[in-house]
Amino acid sequence: MNASLLTLPFRLIGFALWFAKEIVVSSLAVVRDSLTPGHASTPRVVRMELGEVSDLHVVMISILITLTPGTLTLGQLGGGTGFREILVHSMYHEDDESALADLHDMDQRMTRSITIGGRS
Amino acid sequence: MSVLTVIAYVLILAGVVVFAGAGVGLLKFRDTYMRASAVGTAAGLGIALVTIGAVLTMPTTANLVKAAVAVVLQLATAAVGSTIIARAAVNSGHAFAPGTSLIDLDEADAKLAGMPLTEESGPRPSGETSEGSSV
Amino acid sequence: MTPLDIAIVCIAAVLLASVYRIVAGPTAADRAVAADLLTFSVVGILVLIGARWERLGTFDLVLIATLVSFLAAVSARGLMGGRR
Numbered sequence: 001m002n003a004s005l006l007t008l009p010f011r012l013i014g015f016a017l018w019f020a021k022e023i024v025v026s027s028l029a030v031v032r033d034s035l036t037p038g039h040a041s042t043p044r045v046v047r048m049e050l051g052e053v054s055d056l057h058v059v060m061i062s063i064l065i066t067l068t069p070g071t072l073t074l075g076q077l078g079g080g081t082g083f084r085e086i087l088v089h090s091m092y093h094e095d096d097e098s099a100l101a102d103l104h105d106m107d108q109r110m111t112r113s114i115t116i117g118g119r120s
Numbered sequence: 121m122s123v124l125t126v127i128a129y130v131l132i133l134a135g136v137v138v139f140a141g142a143g144v145g146l147l148k149f150r151d152t153y154m155r156a157s158a159v160g161t162a163a164g165l166g167i168a169l170v171t172i173g174a175v176l177t178m179p180t181t182a183n184l185v186k187a188a189v190a191v192v193l194q195l196a197t198a199a200v201g202s203t204i205i206a207r208a209a210v211n212s213g214h215a216f217a218p219g220t221s222l223i224d225l226d227e228a229d230a231k232l233a234g235m236p237l238t239e240e241s242g243p244r245p246s247g248e249t250s251e252g253s254s255v
Numbered sequence: 256m257t258p259l260d261i262a263i264v265c266i267a268a269v270l271l272a273s274v275y276r277i278v279a280g281p282t283a284a285d286r287a288v289a290a291d292l293l294t295f296s297v298v299g300i301l302v303l304i305g306a307r308w309e310r311l312g313t314f315d316l317v318l319i320a321t322l323v324s325f326l327a328a329v330s331a332r333g334l335m336g337g338r339r
Binding site: 132136159162166170173177186189190193201204212 | 258259262265268275282283284291295302313315317318321325328329
Binding site for chain 1: 144145148151160202203206216217221
């Protein structure tokens with residue numbers, strides 16, 4: 001993967017387009033639940049392990065998760081140094097595994113799009 | 121109508137749809153966390169879409185600059201604001217809707233043995249500390 | 256009725272929904288969340304009024320409202336009391 005400054009704008013645009021698609025897709029679940037009678041949501045709280053990452057990384061992934069319809073960051077666990085974990089509330093994932101798979105997919109895509117020369 | 125105006129109206133329409141979703145969600149969802157989720161989305165994306173759409177109807181340089189700053193600030197702060205409220209709700213023991221799967225939260229509680237989310241245990245210091253790193 | 260008028264009416268309806276949630280509650284966090292959405296509805300309506308009547312200067316208001324709403328969310332946290 002070429003993580004140079006030169007490709008940064010293209011990677012950012014690519015990520016923005018993917019994120020826009022993701023928002024449309026997850027909006028559909030929310031809209032369907034909102035417009036039909038009864039409740040289709042299967043709410044859950046999952047612990048997402050981010051690993052050894054910077055403060056900026058934690059803040060950015062938290063913001064992106066909250067901006068995505070149906071998911072909400074509840075906060076970071078622990079003292080805020082070393083190994084990072086955040087708690088995420090999800091409304092429309094069938095189980096914890098699929099929720100974490102989607103969240104980690106977003107984390108990896110974000111990391112790839114903002115990395116410059118090996119550091120996020 | 122010019123092409124620019126059409127684009128502007130489409131963006132404003134998208135923003136209004138996001139807003140309407142948050143309004144319906146606020147009335148219909150069962151607990152604080154689902155409502156905060158709906159509002160977090162609308163606050164960031166709804167305002168951003170409406171503002172971009174509005175500025176395209178009168179695109180002077182000054183307006184474009186102000187709107188760009190407003191959109192960036194809005195995207196950065198709105199989601200953090202919702203997270204802050206949700207985190208305070210968890211810390212103060214607001215109930216989750218019946219049926220919510222809380223395995224990970226209970227595990228985290230047991231592991232931290234009563235340590236509240238993101239902040240050190242013990243008495244609260246008078247000033248707020250490490251806000252940026254703890255969100 | 257221009258499209259902008261319709262948009263203003265829709266966001267005004269969202270504003271009423273958030274007022275209902277502030278009145279009905281039931282918890283302090285629900286009211287805080289609803290107050291958040293109330294602020295953003297007002298900002299959205301301000302933006303659209305600016306576009307509708309071509310008032311310059313509305314974007315200054317939007318900039319300030321953005322920052323104030325963030326401060327409101329931060330202080331709402333302090334109102335929720337008890338710690339887990």
